[in-house]
Amino acid sequence: MGQPSCAAEVQAKTEQTECQTNQEEAIHEPTAEDVYIADFADPSIDGGYIDYAVVLDHVVYQYSPRKESYTVVAFDDFHKELKNGEVIKLRSEILGKPVTRIWLEEALGPIAKIHLIIPETVKEIGIDEGAGNFASITFPKTLDFSESVFVESCHVGEINIKSANPEIKGVFYDLDGLKKIQFPDTAVSIGSESVSGMYNRCEIVIPDGVTSIGKLAFSDCGNLSVYIPASVKKIGKGAFTKGAKGSSYHQVHMIYCEKDSVAQKYAEKNGISYTLVEKSKSARRVSKIKVSKKKITLKVGEMRKISYTVQPFYATKRNLKFKSSNSKTVSVDQDGFITAKQKGKAKIILRAKDKGKKKVIVNVTVK
Template sequence: MKKIFTLALLAVLTLSVTAATDIKNFSQLRQERHQQLKPAVLKKAGKRLAFKTNAKAAGNAPESITGKSFITVYNDQEDKFNGFFNVVADGEGIILEGFAEGYNVKASYDASTGTITIPTGVVIGKSNTYGDITIHAAASDGYSDDPIIGTVDGNKVTFNYGVYGTVVYEGQQGGLILMLDIDGNEANAKMTFQLEENTYQFPLLATKTADDKISIVGINTPLTAGYFYNVPMAFNATSKTATIQSEQPIGHNMATNGSNIKNVYYMFNRTAEGLTRNPAFTITATDNSSTVKAQTDVFIGYDTNGAGSYRGFTMSGFQISLDYNIFTQPTTDDPYADATTATVNGITYDLDNDTKTATVTGCLGNMKEIDIPASIEANGNTYTVTAIMERAFYANRAITEIHIPASIKTVGNDAFRNLANLKSLYIENLEAWCAIEFYNGNANPLYNVFPTSTSKWGKVYINGTETTEIVVPEGVTKIGRAFYGFKSLTSITLPSTLKELGDQAMANCVSLTTVIIPEGVESTGSSFWGCENLTEISVPGSIKSLGRSMFYGCKNLKSVNLAEGIERIGMMAFSGCTALETITLPSTIKSVELMGFYACTGLKEIKSLNTIPPTCLSDDVFEDCATATLYVPETSVEDYKTATGWKIFAKIEPVNTSGVDKIESNGIKTPVKYYNLQGVRVAEEDITPGIYVIHKDGKAVKAYIK
């Protein structure tokens, strides 16, 4: 592509323009626009498909639809699209030109019932990549070779089934076309323009929705991928002029590099001096028609780098011809007023018009700062922004800053994966942040702020203040993946109200050295996975089961205090804790799951205080720890020597439970000091049943206190 020019506009905007791709065949463009081979999302139906109820013509069926054009709207189970088809005669039948995502289909029309019948199970065209394409009737629950029936009622058409176009590639059947919930309206306008030496004309649907506005569907269809857009055009009856705001997207393509970046197209004036915003049009009208003609050449393109370097199409002679007088035509309801998508300040959304909520789906072009608001205005409604879709910003290397509002409740898988240049994360409210359900680790943008190289670590701001220390507010009962990958976090204080520490709650927080888990926490997951510099932890007895991989990879963990009440050590809970030398399992432990202490090569002493050997499913529970000395209740030594998981220890010796009474009953008044097995002093009033080191008169005695 050859760069044409760069020009400063309006003293604040610089736009550079790149030449358009040489597109001669728009039909081919429509066919190729989003026809990567789809997953096998539909299966051959074993019974009748769930069909969409057709409208009844009720005497409103036209005698003929030959020569008409229809604007269609449909979905592919994920996104909404608009397309069009032209009806031409074909002997005794008709051809719907471009109906199946650009491919023609043969059909018949019965004026007495107003029905279009499309036969299926036939080849409708050929893909340059995948070969012959066979058309089928489609619904969300499968596909079949039932005929597809469209019912025409006045200027509207609905179809009972969608379209599934299949190909056979390398011996496997796959879907190339998927159009569900198809309906349409007869076109009442057309768009004409010249591109290079060629003139093109395409149908549009233009609805007068207010005394000074029309909404247009179809501008993007021949130029971009056909994602659904309803473009507003404002007009002035006095000056007989109209404008389309350049901030209003008219369509988008998806980037082809595997990311979820949307290359969103806008419209500009183009003159010899460069680009200017808000293209202007002159209106001429008769009793039954109007022509809205651009005052300059028109440029439609997208920003390639987030800095105003645009790539797209330059069109001359651009005009829109309407089948009605734009000034005298009565206003009507917009058939697509409640659009299911919106773009506000460069961020794209899916809209739920029932709950009035919005889900972030991505951003335009190469935006650097993503400031997600708590609510947006669209379609004349206010939508609360509650979710971020999976892969919304996947592999977007342009983003350097993200703001997350308190309204967000869920973030989908990989929503922020591979944001290599993210430097700043702004969290509006810590309590709300703890409540977010992050579907996986890469759903949390925190992880991207802290790459492997410490010198490239970014910063985290909570309520506008940079922080590496966190006090979670009282009232929070659950923490999911809220702090996953917060590598600069040096301190965290958990509230007394906390009940659940979820998977990866503080995983990869490599700067944490100590954490106090409050009494009252009842469940955990892989909460501290990868906290490689964590040295000390106490687990209260309110936690009955240590979650799978809870301390996996905490290679510097030396001091672990497991309180009475804990019943289960989860799979791989302490796997890879190579610095751990001693550990005491309280008498309440009933089971130790697979690989619970796998690769704990530093263990020298293990005490298990349950008189019944806790259940181990295999001998790999203490693999690599067999040289440690296992201390067990004296009456249970023989049982441990034959128990699965425990019998691998070469040294199994009885716990010394004597000595405590002798010290405390000899009448000496000098102070007694109690230490747990990790060397931490314990106040006498805090003593719970277990083994302690007791200092008195310069002597130390290890004893079990009941």
């Protein structure tokens, strides 16, 4: 978001940091100066009703008296610009009222490529065309992915889905820069039209245990490399759309699968290139770990995400184990988010969970 029509001045009254900190901004009762008025009247928010809003950690939370809850409606880059790679962890409540919704429209999202962490109180998400830039979005376990999510036509580098719902049916469409989607291991089916319109190089692993992939589930995804396990017994029509005859523009780049699987038969029938993966456990062990940065410098309170890839991308235990050599200085969670707690140094060890025991170390300095 560049400049909201009427940006809240609450940031000028409370101490700001350049990223999410452990010591978050103080919350006070909204005043007239905290009114946020967008360039549009969103009829889905109390019939267009615009009431008090607060701006905290660069996020605009709009209160709905009818629903007695807050909606994230914008990111405020006006007072102090966000930087690429910063982590924004949304509040779960404001002044005792829950944050239940995210509704971002064109130009109201962050300009910088941030990592967004969504709390478990959020039940509905709509991120519309041109609504911002996200290095990654982490969705909570409690979010129902059957009908309540759509993210469309904006920049998202990575999607991390933690939903406990066995059916994944979010709508992710035309996401520029998407490189990876992490589905939960609890998934049983991938619904129709879940992901479409991705043309950049992207790697997706369908979890072992998924039995069906709906029609058009990954339609129009050029340059997609996807691993489909032998547990998948049904693949819907057009699930991995092939381009027109003589064209490879929309065709899936490669399907990785086991011999004689439903996925192999699907690839052969639709003229899609495929690579057979051996059934042995060793064939899907992590052989290499690569991190985007081996040295990171932070200020006290700052958060960052350690981005990594593994080879092969379809490794069974591709989710690594994280450990800090000095958790009093730098803590780390199992999604790779690190938090600088005090000045000093720490090593973050990323280790594969399989018998290959591959590991890599990231050195973090807190100033």
